[in-house]
Amino acid sequence: MISGRNILITGGAGFIGSNMAQLLHERNSITILDDFSEGNQGNINPLTGKDSVTVLKGDITNEKTFDKLKENFDLVIHLAANSDVRTGSEYTGKDMDINVKGTYNVLEFMKRKKIPELMFSSSSTVYGEASAIPTPETYGPCLPISTYGASKLSNEGFIWSYYHYYGIRPVIYRFANIVGRNSTHGVIHDFLGKLKKNSSELEILGDGTQEKSYMHVDDCIGAMILIHEKTREGEVVNLGNAARTSVRRIADIVCETMGLDNVKYNFTGGFEGRGWKGDIKIAQLSIDRMLSHGWKNSYGSDESVYKASQEIYKQRTS
Numbered sequence: 001m002i003s004g005r006n007i008l009i010t011g012g013a014g015f016i017g018s019n020m021a022q023l024l025h026e027r028n029s030i031t032i033l034d035d036f037s038e039g040n041q042g043n044i045n046p047l048t049g050k051d052s053v054t055v056l057k058g059d060i061t062n063e064k065t066f067d068k069l070k071e072n073f074d075l076v077i078h079l080a081a082n083s084d085v086r087t088g089s090e091y092t093g094k095d096m097d098i099n100v101k102g103t104y105n106v107l108e109f110m111k112r113k114k115i116p117e118l119m120f121s122s123s124s125t126v127y128g129e130a131s132a133i134p135t136p137e138t139y140g141p142c143l144p145i146s147t148y149g150a151s152k153l154s155n156e157g158f159i160w161s162y163y164h165y166y167g168i169r170p171v172i173y174r175f176a177n178i179v180g181r182n183s184t185h186g187v188i189h190d191f192l193g194k195l196k197k198n199s200s201e202l203e204i205l206g207d208g209t210q211e212k213s214y215m216h217v218d219d220c221i222g223a224m225i226l227i228h229e230k231t232r233e234g235e236v237v238n239l240g241n242a243a244r245t246s247v248r249r250i251a252d253i254v255c256e257t258m259g260l261d262n263v264k265y266n267f268t269g270g271f272e273g274r275g276w277k278g279d280i281k282i283a284q285l286s287i288d289r290m291l292s293h294g295w296k297n298s299y300g301s302d303e304s305v306y307k308a309s310q311e312i313y314k315q316r317t318s
């Protein structure tokens with residue numbers, strides 16, 4: 001466990017960030033930096049007023065935001081990003097502005113302040129449509145098929161350069177699909193929202209056969225911390241699960257969560273059966289490196305979806 005540190009969490013009011021802040025705040029000093037574009041106050045309400053937690057509203061694309069951070073941080077957990085892969089083909093500049101420029105600003109801040117360590121949330125989308133499945137960290141060439149994936153790959157390059165130039169030690173985590181409480185969007189939300197409006201029919205983007213590996217947020221943040229603490233050099237590591245869950249199976253799980261039977265599924269067919277342009281149909285990361293660091297997930301892929309569906313449904317209905 002990380003303890004006794006002064007930590008900046010960008011995107012700390014978002015899904016993964018708020019879960020991370022919740023876990024770390026008791027043993028560390030935490031500063032949450034978020035522009036609240038996707039994240040929300042509700043996610044961090046349990047932390048409000050705690051002595052160990054500071055919340056700063058600010059935009060990482062604006063360099064001046066960082067002037068407001070006066071602390072001496074030991075570690076940055078950089079999670080702030082445009083996290084929505086789906087809109088890339090419509091708004092091509094968003095990933096460039098928020099993810100590329102924003103991450104550059106974070107790195108420049110770390111350089112100026114001589115902050116030695118970085119945990120960074122990259123993504124399975126950097127691999128593009130990989131021919132090797134499960135995809136290991138050594139796979140290449142990485143050719144993303146979304147501007148989101150392209151922005152994360154660019155981030156990785158900048159981060160590794162700053163490691164080489166200035167010794168800022170990174171652990172780059174390439175996440176599969178992370179699910180759980182406080183999430184802000186994604187397939188489970190999409191289905192819960194649609195079924196709330198109409199509980200007899202469900203529109204499913206694509207042909208329903210898309211398969212990805214899902215990891216519960218508790219496993220994700222546990223693995224991040226363990227691997228960061230065990231590693232002394234820069235590292236790139238996939239975080240995911242050994243199995244995959246299809247979109248159709250997720251629909252079944254969400255219907256079960258809501259106690260719904262006989263829901264008629266309407267598949268949009270999408271672009272080549274994908275949910276949207278840039279969607280990868282089959283994504284599964286090799287998790288051998290994660291396992292070699294000693295992390296073992298508590299929940300499998302289906303189990304993670306099931307647990308997340310219950311958690312999100314509870315949050316949406318309470």
Ligand SMILES: NC(=O)c1ccc[n+]([C@@H]2O[C@H](COP(=O)([O-])OP(=O)(O)OC[C@H]3O[C@@H](n4cnc5c(N)ncnc54)[C@H](O)[C@@H]3O)[C@@H](O)[C@H]2O)c1
Pocket residue numbers: 010011012013014015016017033034035036037038039040058059060061078079080081082083098102121122123124175176177178179183184
């Ligand atoms: N959830 C997943 O399945 C998944 C998979 C791969 C990678 N990631 C990455 O993990 C990180 C966290 O993702 P998440 O699922 O928690 O998403 P999220 O959208 O819930 O969290 C991102 C947070 O960043 C904040 N943010 C966005 N733009 C900002 C800006 N310009 N300045 C300051 N804050 C800004 C948002 O308000 C939000 O709170 C992201 O970098 C995302 O790309 C997530």
